[in-house]
Structures are given as structure tokens and as C-alpha cells.
Amino acid sequence: MHVDRQHTVLPHDRDLRTGLRPRVLRGAAVCAFSLAFGLAGQSVAQADDPWDRSGGQSQGNWGDRGAAPAPAPAPAPAAAPAPAPAAAPAGDLTGKPTGTSTAYSAWAPHVRPVVAEVVAGFGVSTVYTRPGHSPTQQLAADFMVYSDGAKGNAVAQYVIDNAARMKVDYVIYKQRIFMIGGSGWKAMEDRGSPTANHMDHVHVSFNP
Incomplete structure (x- = not known):
């Protein structure tokens, strides 16, 4: 006796496949969107917060993000002015400037x-x-x-x-x-x- 090895598609099987296909497509789209949204959120968080949640600096390499600009050099300090001498005594000067000096x-x-x-x-x-x-x-x-x-x-x-x-x-x-x-x-x-x-x-x- 000859047995037909081809699978016969029953009407209700065709309807089941037809109904599942849109659901599978919608599910895949939702998963892809969720994954993309999560990755994007992680990237933004990393860019906005260089410090980790424990309060320390993140372990990311700052060199990969671009070196920070070097601070401008401090201006050279101004030369110290000469000490201001005391004012000369007023009036007629008599005697000597010091004990060992000329009068x-x-x-x-x-x-x-x-x-x-x-x-x-x-x-x-x-x-x-x-x-x-x-x-x-x-x-x-x-x-x-x-x-x-x-x-x-x-x-x-x-x-x-x-x-x-x-x-x-x-x-x-x-x-x-x-x-x-x-x-x-x-x-x-x-x-x-x-x-x-x-x-x-x-x-x-x-x-x-």
C-alpha cells in the first residue's frame, strides 16, 4: 500500500499560522525597541555622569573621551618694590647720623x-x-x-x-x-x- 509522505495542511493549521505571524512580528519589534532604548539610556547616563554611584570616579579612560584642556599658565609674579625708607627727620639736623658717622x-x-x-x-x-x-x-x-x-x-x-x-x-x-x-x-x-x-x-x- 502506498503512503503519501507529504504533510497535508489542514484548514485549521493554516489559520493558526496566519494568526501567529503578526504576533511574532509585533513581539520581535517590541523586544528590539526595548533593547535599543535601554542601550541609549545607558550611553546617556555614562556621558552625563563621569562619577560612579559609589561616589568615586568611573573607571573609564579619560584619554578615550578627549584630553581636558590644560589650564592657562599663571602670570609671573610682579617684582617686589624696593623697601620704603623711613621719612627723614624734620627740622634742622644737628649732631651725627650715627655715633660712628661724620657730623x-x-x-x-x-x-x-x-x-x-x-x-x-x-x-x-x-x-x-x-x-x-x-x-x-x-x-x-x-x-x-x-x-x-x-x-x-x-x-x-x-x-x-x-x-x-x-x-x-x-x-x-x-x-x-x-x-x-x-x-x-x-x-x-x-x-x-x-x-x-x-x-x-x-x-x-x-x-x-
């Missing part, structure tokens, strides 16, 4: 307040002028700084900066001379000794 009376009247100002402002212990040292000996002051080069530089720069007010003509320090109105410090010849080369004091000459 005020050895200087011209307009030089005495300058001597007092520098002594008070920079703590200079001794100031000299030598009678007969030059025709303008009343117009010269030697501020002794000895081995304190920082103090000597500060005194020299201060009188140069205030040359117009103080009527300064020139300054000598460390075997160099600074002519007011000139082009800066100039080297001088070797005079043989530290004092003669003005290594231990600042020499200031004043205009009349």
Missing part, C-alpha cells in the same frame, strides 16, 4: 636730609665725608655697607631712582660708576684696595 654739619644743608633718609631707611651704621677730600667735600657721602652687598646694591639703586629729588650727580659702588643722565654703570680702573675701589661703601656725589 651733619660737614654736609651741605640739602645733603643732610638725604643722609638721614638713607641711614633710617636702610640701617646704614656709618656715613663719612672727609674734609679736604675734594673741592666739593660737603657734597659727597660714603655710606659704609662693608661686606653686605645686598644692602649696598639697594642703597645705590635707591639714590639713583631718586636722583632728581636728591640732586644726585653720580654714584660709585663696587669699582663701577653711574653718572645720572648717562647710559648706566661703567667699570672703573683698579685703585688697589677694596676701600679705594668702593667695594665696602656706596659713594654718592651731589650737585650744589
